[in-house]
Amino acid sequence: MLEKTFYKIMLSKSFPFPIKVTYWDGKSETYGNGNPDIEIIFNEKIPMSAISRNASLALGEAYMDKKIEVKGSLQKLICGAYESSESFLRSNKFRKFLPEQNHNEEQSEKDVQSHYDIGNDFYQLWLDPTLTYSCAYFTSDNHDNLEQAQIAKIHHILNKLHPEKGKTLLDIGCGWGTLMLTAAKEYGLKVTGVTLSEEQYKLVQKKIYDENLQDVAEVKLEDYRELGDQQWDYITSVGMFEHVGKENLAQYFNDVAKYLKKDGVALIHGITRQQGGATNAWLNKHIFPGGYVPGLNENISHIIASGMQVDDVEMLRRHYQRTIEIWDSNFNAHREQIQKLMGERFTRMWDLYLQACAASFESGNIDVIQYLITKGPSGKNLPLTRDYMLNK
Structure with a gap:
């Protein structure tokens, strides 16, 4: 239940258009007004701690591993997340970890x-x-x-x-x-x-x-x-x-x-x-x-x-x-x-x-x-x- 609340808060603020989300238990919710043309499907739970540490890394790897699938335009989905100031791609709450780099x-x-x-x-x-x-x-x-x-x-x-x-x-x-x-x-x-x-x-x-x-x-x-x-x-x-x-x-x-x-x-x-x-x-x-x-x-x-x-x-x-x-x-x-x-x-x-x-x-x-x-x-x-x- 706690995970669902976390996901709902995160996803409801991440897009300027309606989206459908189907969770790992098979239940679906729509966030935003209107008929969504994009659906995010969670085949597995992604730990809240991983998303909070760095959402881009956690969700990107989950997509690579088919723990997440997207029906509809992936480009449109990500563009919407960049356009929304409170989204998981822009809010500092979801970017606590940044990798160290070496350029010798x-x-x-x-x-x-x-x-x-x-x-x-x-x-x-x-x-x-x-x-x-x-x-x-x-x-x-x-x-x-x-x-x-x-x-x-x-x-x-x-x-x-x-x-x-x-x-x-x-x-x-x-x-x-x-x-x-x-x-x-x-x-x-x-x-x-x-x-x-x-x-x-x-x-x-x-x-x-x-x-x-x-x-x-x-x-x-x-x-x-x-x-x-x-x-x-x-x-x-x-x-x-x-x-x-x-x-x-x-x-x-x-x-x-x-x-x-x-x-x-x-x-x-x-x-x-x-x-x-x-x-x-x-x-x-x-x-x-x-x-x-x-x-x-x-x-x-x-x-x-x-x-x-x-x-x-x-x-x-x-x-x-x-x-x-x-x-x-x-x-x-x-x-x-x-x-x-x-x-x-x-x-x-x-x-x-x-x-x-x-x-x-x-x-x-x-x-x-x-x-x-x-x-x-x-x-x-x-x-x-x-x-x-x-x-x-």
Whole structure:
């Protein structure tokens, strides 16, 4: 009886729409006014102590283990929880435990490889053919071709740099190499990519040799902090600073400044919270070990403290929501294959991860922001207006 009272108080305050809840004893209740189109089914009791300690972790793991099932849109359910100020995802009453993090070079390598070295075959099932694992850029409301949107994102980033042929570019956290190789082939730049993922490194290295780009492209399997004293004219870094940890953010931007030539230009693209930095215990344990989403004010402060200046800031929240919704659709189109390959618990975990991220962007809990930065006076060597970013 005590558990039911606890759940009723928690769930009745967690959503801005009606939901049906079926408990472990088979009895159901509806919370909120109206006819619910989402049902939460508890196949087992989740201890109140676990939910109070960290609801995201306890409920996320319960979903992975089928102790909880959801009928209806999981994304809508989670989005509603982010929109409700007293919900289990927002109230401090349900976030008493936060994991400790370590971001030394050895741990950073392990963290990156635990996520990105699951296997290229896995990512090829649901990413687009460019294997771009970051926010796409949709050039119209009706544009839903993911490959075209990812290619548009690459050009959107490179165009913002206003690059000159023959100059050099460093891509920190180069992924599977699409951005750096596009810069080499279509913009005439000499490029260096750096990654800690062995799977990514091997694939980028193969692409360089297959396309005879050895004279203009190289990829390094090493920590970006170990690049020495070399400098580049341009730097890009997409989806990277979320992995460095709160305690290393200042050093990350200091390193960008260190590797950037005088009057050089950098485009840094990453998930950012406008409300301030945050971690998530479930994501940290199961998806992105060591992950920390910085606040907008943090990043701007670190950029300025590093001696660089901000030229332009662009929010792409809605673009990332749509990107992840397409990823999840692709993922579920291959769900049976993924489940045979990785197991049911892994499959439920990743589907939850993708839908939870889409919900987080949809609700405005997180954003993704592009920071255009110069090492020197803002806008130096860039056109006077922003029109050039869209006219190539």
